[in-house]
Amino acid sequence: MDEMEMDGEAYQQMEEMDEDQGMEEEGAEDAGVTFEALRDIIEKTDDEGKDQVVQAREANYISKGTYIWQLLAQIETGEQAISFFAKHGHNTPIKFVNCKRKPVPGDQFRPYDLVKVDDEKALENEYFTISAQGVVHVSQEKGKKYSKSDAVPTEFLSLSEWMQQSTMFNVLTSMKFFKHYIIGKVFALWKGNVRFKMYNSTRQSLARNLIQTRPAFLTSFMDINKTLYEMQTLKTFCVPKSGKTVDLTDFVNDQKTARE
Amino acid sequence: MDEIISTRLALLVAAVADSRTLKEEEDLEHAKMGQAAKHKSMVLQKQEDELKNRVLKLAKRNYQSLGTFIRLIDYMVVEAQVKINQESADLILAEMGKDQKKYGIQTTVSYAQEGMSFEPAKSEFITQFEKILQDMQSVTEEVSRVISHQDFHQFIHGLISDSGPRFRSIVEGSEAYASSKATIQ
Numbered sequence A: 001m002d003e004m005e006m007d008g009e010a011y012q013q014m015e016e017m018d019e020d021q022g023m024e025e026e027g028a029e030d031a032g033v034t035f036e037a038l039r040d041i042i043e044k045t046d047d048e049g050k051d052q053v054v055q056a057r058e059a060n061y062i063s064k065g066t067y068i069w070q071l072l073a074q075i076e077t078g079e080q081a082i083s084f085f086a087k088h089g090h091n092t093p094i095k096f097v098n099c100k101r102k103p104v105p106g107d108q109f110r111p112y113d114l115v116k117v118d119d120e121k122a123l124e125n126e127y128f129t130i131s132a133q134g135v136v137h138v139s140q141e142k143g144k145k146y147s148k149s150d151a152v153p154t155e156f157l158s159l160s161e162w163m164q165q166s167t168m169f170n171v172l173t174s175m176k177f178f179k180h181y182i183i184g185k186v187f188a189l190w191k192g193n194v195r196f197k198m199y200n201s202t203r204q205s206l207a208r209n210l211i212q213t214r215p216a217f218l219t220s221f222m223d224i225n226k227t228l229y230e231m232q233t234l235k236t237f238c239v240p241k242s243g244k245t246v247d248l249t250d251f252v253n254d255q256k257t258a259r260e
Numbered sequence B: 001m002d003e004i005i006s007t008r009l010a011l012l013v014a015a016v017a018d019s020r021t022l023k024e025e026e027d028l029e030h031a032k033m034g035q036a037a038k039h040k041s042m043v044l045q046k047q048e049d050e051l052k053n054r055v056l057k058l059a060k061r062n063y064q065s066l067g068t069f070i071r072l073i074d075y076m077v078v079e080a081q082v083k084i085n086q087e088s089a090d091l092i093l094a095e096m097g098k099d100q101k102k103y104g105i106q107t108t109v110s111y112a113q114e115g116m117s118f119e120p121a122k123s124e125f126i127t128q129f130e131k132i133l134q135d136m137q138s139v140t141e142e143v144s145r146v147i148s149h150q151d152f153h154q155f156i157h158g159l160i161s162d163s164g165p166r167f168r169s170i171v172e173g174s175e176a177y178a179s180s181k182a183t184i185q
Helices: A002-031 A035-058 A069-072 A080-088 A159-174 A181-209 A213-233 A248-260 B002-020 B022-030 B044-097 B122-141 B150-156 B168-175 B175-184
Strands: A096-101 A115-116 A126-131 A132-138 A154-158 B108-112 B115-119
Touching: A035 A069, A080 A096, A080 A115, A080 A126, A132 A159, A154 A159, A213 B002, A213 B044, A248 B122, B002 B044, B002 B150, B044 B122, B044 B150, B044 B168, B044 B175, B108 B168, B122 B168, B122 B175, B168 B175
Parallel strands: none
Antiparallel strands: A096 A115, A096 A126, A126 A132, A132 A154, B108 B115
16 A cells, blocks of 8 residues: 555656646746757856866865765775776876775675775775775785784785776676585585584494494404404315326315315 | 304303393392391492493393394304305416416327317316315305304394395305306316
């Protein structure tokens, strides 16, 4: 019911807007606005846009409420930052943007998803600095204190390289195999653990219940095993040791005697 | 060998059966005349009773498992018999395959217009080696099965069927033995 009411209201609003527009057009015609006047308006708007860009490029710093400030405020992700620098280069007062990895759930791995960090103090051990030249990945070891002489591990990628790798990563991770790889890996690990647990349980059960391992049977079992081993060393065929040649019947009789 | 195994099993059966009657013997000890009565604390008595019960329970369990144990030993004996027979057949085959033998079987070769003839003939060799193989099986089979022992009947009753492991049928059905036999012949 609510949805239907909402739809009805929206429809009414749209109708009202259309009516307003129609009235405006009629009003314009009434006022006698010509083609030249409209062209002037459009050109003026374009000029204003151009002016804003020119102003942004010529500005020495970012003041609140200006066009460049609005642009900076619009940047929220790493991709947007790269897009900004790709468009404007280093001609604006925005020279770099600091980013960190976007927090994602534990079952996902999104190394190219970044979010802008406004406060430099909020940067953690690992962060990214995006400029018109490229992306610098700063990765400090957790808990390790770096002195001034120590080199902090960094990696530089140009914007094009970063975008290429990011796109490749997204394409690859959209494939079924890579998409479900982590889930599959965790499942395989879980399955292995369950199987090992079951194996352990069976092993313990066998150790508890196997007859031959019970103290009462163990000695007898070992003795009988020894006897059977000795029995297996006997052969029912005797290899003649003498170097003479014998008759077939004698050979058979010799074998019989040896067995007895 | 089979006697040794049977004797060892008989000893085991006796020992396990004795362990089951431990309680009665100990009870009798209390009734021995001329000895001072031993007083134990209730806790100690309770612990001893628990221990005794556990031992008896274990003894009963062992006694009930005797049949399975005898059956296991029987399977092991049959396995050993099959192994002995197979190894002996393989030994004949290995000796036949040797290039330089220290001994030999006399064969007379006669040359005639119809062709060569051998004495003893090929069929005689086949028959005699077949006999050797049969004798080998018979000798191995002489090892009596532990399940056929009179003293163990009560334990294995109902545990083993008539179609239990049969040495000869296992040997005859063995692919390895059939292959060795075919090569010998």
